[in-house]
Amino acid sequence: MALQFIGIDSDTGQSGSPTAWVDLENADIVLQSYTADEATRAQCVENTAPGHAKGIPTHETVIRVPVRLVAMLREACDAAERAAL
Template sequence: MALLFFGKDPNTNGDNCPTVWVDETSADLVMQGWKADGTTEAECLTAGHIPDSEAVIRIPARMVPLIRKACDEAEQRSAVQ
């Protein structure tokens, strides 16, 4: 698996911060984010169970431009497959 790096949260020091990639093979988005707090997770649970293989994460809104670029790339890659 190869990941195409799109960027880290621009308002952090570059260590241990939210990050976005696109999987070059599957075109899936891969994101690192802050673990959601208990209140946020509880509200998310109102929509359904969160399996052990999944997590609720928080990505800062200031990363929208990076995520948009990653989404465009993922969309282009998935159209080729």
């Protein structure tokens, strides 16, 4: 796996920083961010996508991405599209 670093949340200091990368082998966007609290997870379970079972599968999680990362996510999307070509 070859990850391209896109950016890190400038407001979080040296640890626990939400970060974005792009996997150059399959163009996936890889995110490190805050674990969603139980209230957020419950809302995600209640607002399940149409046609999907309720719940969060054991191989998935819910994260919160701070708005400060929006520009980095746009950059990550652009990098992912380039990697997919």
